[in-house]
Amino acid sequence: MASIQIEKLEKSYGHVSVLHGVDLDIADGEFIVLVGPSGCGKSTLLRMIAGLEDVSSGEIRIAGNRVNDLHPKDRDIAMVFQSYALYPHMTVAQNMSYSLRLRNIAKDTIGSAVAAAASKLGLDPLLERRPKALSGGQRQRVAMGRAIVRQPKAFLFDEPLSNLDARLREQMRAEIKKMHGDLKATSIYVTHDQIEAMTLADRIVAMHGGVVQQIGSPLELYDRPANLFVAGFIGSPGMNFLAATYAGGSVRLADGTLVALETVPALADGESVTLGIRPEHVVIANDGSGMRAAVELVEPTGFGIILHLSLHGLPFKIFTLDREALNSGKEIGVRFPAQYLHLFGTDEQRIA
Amino acid sequence: MKRSVLPTIAHRLAILCYIAFALFPLFWLLKVSVTPNDLLYSEGVRLWPSRTTWDHYAFVLQHSAFPTFFKNSVIVAASTAVVVTICASLSGYALSRFSFRAKYLIVALMLLTQMFPLVMLVAPIFKILSPLGLTNSLTGLVIVYTAFNVPFATFLMQSFFDGIPKDLEEAAMIDGATKFIAFRQIILPLTLPGIAATLGFVFTAAWSELLFALMLINGNSAATFPVGLLTFVSKFSVDFGQMMAAGVMALIPAALFFLLIQRYLVQGLTAGAVKG
Numbered sequence: 326m327a328s329i330q331i332e333k334l335e336k337s338y339g340h341v342s343v344l345h346g347v348d349l350d351i352a353d354g355e356f357i358v359l360v361g362p363s364g365c366g367k368s369t370l371l372r373m374i375a376g377l378e379d380v381s382s383g384e385i386r387i388a389g390n391r392v393n394d395l396h397p398k399d400r401d402i403a404m405v406f407q408s409y410a411l412y413p414h415m416t417v418a419q420n421m422s423y424s425l426r427l428r429n430i431a432k433d434t435i436g437s438a439v440a441a442a443a444s445k446l447g448l449d450p451l452l453e454r455r456p457k458a459l460s461g462g463q464r465q466r467v468a469m470g471r472a473i474v475r476q477p478k479a480f481l482f483d484e485p486l487s488n489l490d491a492r493l494r495e496q497m498r499a500e501i502k503k504m505h506g507d508l509k510a511t512s513i514y515v516t517h518d519q520i521e522a523m524t525l526a527d528r529i530v531a532m533h534g535g536v537v538q539q540i541g542s543p544l545e546l547y548d549r550p551a552n553l554f555v556a557g558f559i560g561s562p563g564m565n566f567l568a569a570t571y572a573g574g575s576v577r578l579a580d581g582t583l584v585a586l587e588t589v590p591a592l593a594d595g596e597s598v599t600l601g602i603r604p605e606h607v608v609i610a611n612d613g614s615g616m617r618a619a620v621e622l623v624e625p626t627g628f629g630i631i632l633h634l635s636l637h638g639l640p641f642k643i644f645t646l647d648r649e650a651l652n653s654g655k656e657i658g659v660r661f662p663a664q665y666l667h668l669f670g671t672d673e674q675r676i677a
Numbered sequence: 678m679k680r681s682v683l684p685t686i687a688h689r690l691a692i693l694c695y696i697a698f699a700l701f702p703l704f705w706l707l708k709v710s711v712t713p714n715d716l717l718y719s720e721g722v723r724l725w726p727s728r729t730t731w732d733h734y735a736f737v738l739q740h741s742a743f744p745t746f747f748k749n750s751v752i753v754a755a756s757t758a759v760v761v762t763i764c765a766s767l768s769g770y771a772l773s774r775f776s777f778r779a780k781y782l783i784v785a786l787m788l789l790t791q792m793f794p795l796v797m798l799v800a801p802i803f804k805i806l807s808p809l810g811l812t813n814s815l816t817g818l819v820i821v822y823t824a825f826n827v828p829f830a831t832f833l834m835q836s837f838f839d840g841i842p843k844d845l846e847e848a849a850m851i852d853g854a855t856k857f858i859a860f861r862q863i864i865l866p867l868t869l870p871g872i873a874a875t876l877g878f879v880f881t882a883a884w885s886e887l888l889f890a891l892m893l894i895n896g897n898s899a900a901t902f903p904v905g906l907l908t909f910v911s912k913f914s915v916d917f918g919q920m921m922a923a924g925v926m927a928l929i930p931a932a933l934f935f936l937l938i939q940r941y942l943v944q945g946l947t948a949g950a951v952k953g
């Protein structure tokens with residue numbers, strides 16, 4: 326196990342710049358999740374750490390040693406690919422033992438390492454099968470098994486669950502979390518699934534367009550998103566945004582309604598801001614108080630209910646656990662509790 | 678009922694016609710090879726002679742230089758196939774996986790070599806090989822055949838390498854393999870169908886090559902079998918029976934060779950590599 330430092334890391338393919346100076350400090354044993362929309366450079370960053378892509382500029386250190394020019398085999402890391410990348414001409418056992426065999430480790434040591442990993446993942450009955458005789462979920466487990474047979478300095482995962490169905494994904498997510506609890510291995514996990522990110526991460530790295538937007542614990546990103554991108558990306562359904570202007574301790578919405586803020590930000594009256602509030606934090610005011618919003622669509626999810634509204638002509642969502650919402654009429658009243666408001670400036674950065 | 682039977686019959690019939698059409702020359706080869714000389718012109722055109730004989734085979738094996746031709750052909754075709762396949766595997770892998778500066782120039786040059794009619798090249802190649810003592814030698818033939826077959830075989834192998842997910846060798850490298858070990862232990866075994874196809878293709882091409890064999894070789898000792906066949910053509914007559922008998926025997930190694938590799942030709946070895 327080891328720490329990983331990434332400093333001013335940049336990557337470009339020809340004239341196309343993909344990563345624009347990424348800085349990241351990963352502690353020994355930490356579980357880091359890289360999230361961001363497709364194409365934001367998550368895989369590229371991961372593959373650079375693995376040594377599969379050259380570094381354009383900047384530095385990567387594993388356990389304090391600069392590895393920029395080190396071949397992947399000498400970096401002592403393990404990786405689970407999105408495609409699993411199992412060796413089709415080898416059995417499950419051979420797939421799992423390949424890395425150990427390459428290191429000329431004694432046969433019985435290999436045998437016990439494979440047996441231990443296989444029993445941890447429930448692969449014992451499958452050891453003699455070829456990958457083509459396995460289901461998607463089993464292949465995924467073999468890919469995991471191949472990573473955990475040895476004790477590498479770090480585990481890298483590139484969207485390992487994205488090819489599984491929802492139920493299996495949930496199950497593997499829990500197993501990965503449990504395994505990390507056991508192994509305490511430094512892990513970097515790429516996903517575009519924010520539930521995976523929230524549940525697995527010690528710290529989340531939110532990326533967008535090759536730039537790190539925010540690094541923090543899952544709840545930090547949820548409670549205090551650093552900018553509009555993170556605010557909109559983390560959480561489901563996504564945060565509501567309303568254009569507003571600052572007016573002495575409150576903000577004035579498009580229709581003139583004043584919404585009180587919890588703290589007083591350093592803003593001049595009349596400055597444009599964006600007000601954000603999560604659908605689950607909006608309060609339904611059935612007593613006639615609050616803003617009026619037209620109900621356009623009601624989506625029961627079983628657990629809760631998503632109301633699609635139109636507020637001042639703009640789409641607006643509410644998530645509520647109150648079954649009463651199913652019977653909302655054409656219009657409801659909504660209130661924004663001050664402690665749940667997020668305020669962003671014209672530069673899209675968080676103000677309060 | 679009727680509607681489902683009719684297309685099936687038509688389908689089978691079409692396949693039958695195709696097979697008959699494709700195999701008819703072979704059948705004719707066999708037929709002539711077992712027809713006694715006295716019946717060859719006297720019976721008119723018929724599908725099978727009234728009397729058959731193995732005499733032509735016996736004569737070819739015992740009284741002609743055919744065994745030498747045969748041996749030479751096996752040596753030349755097999756060596757060419759092996760050498761070309763090794764070269765093409767390495768170069769095809771390079772074209773498939775690496776990006777290097779002169780890549781497109783090299784590809785263009787290789788395509789260019791495929792555009793010349795070979796006849797144009799006979800004289801210069803003779804000029805090159807003769808001072809090196811490589812005319813009238815099997816080695817010379819292997820070199821020439823290799824040169825002519827490598828470009829196409831390279832493209833063939835490249836397409837097979839392109840079909841193997843890059844993830845596999847990346848996984849191998851992360852598992853601790855060098856690029857070369859990943860190539861040998863992961864990629865190469867998965868390319869067996871491609872290697873079999875390339876071997877087969879080059880083997881047949883070298884086995885039946887006539888032009889260079891005729892131009893670069895004189896005398897029987899280094900002649901290959903296509904050249905040897907021509908020895909059955911004399912100034913005054915063609916000994917069809919013996920020629921066909923030799924032809925039938927020449928088919929055997931090619932047929933055996935394909936029997937040997939067909940298992941790899943049809944196998945989808947990469948199944949199960951990625952998600953699915």
Ligand SMILES: Nc1ncnc2c1ncn2[C@@H]1O[C@H](COP(=O)(O)OP(=O)(O)O)[C@@H](O)[C@H]1O
Nearest residue numbers: 338341343361362363364365366367368369370
């Ligand atoms: N080999 C390449 N050549 C050029 N551009 C590439 C290459 N690989 C990736 N990219 C670009 O880099 C960006 C980031 O890709 P990637 O890291 O795979 O994104 P993510 O994994 O976050 O979806 C994408 O816009 C992609 O088009």
Ligand SMILES: [Mg+2]
Nearest residue numbers: 367368369484
């Ligand atoms: Mg990706």
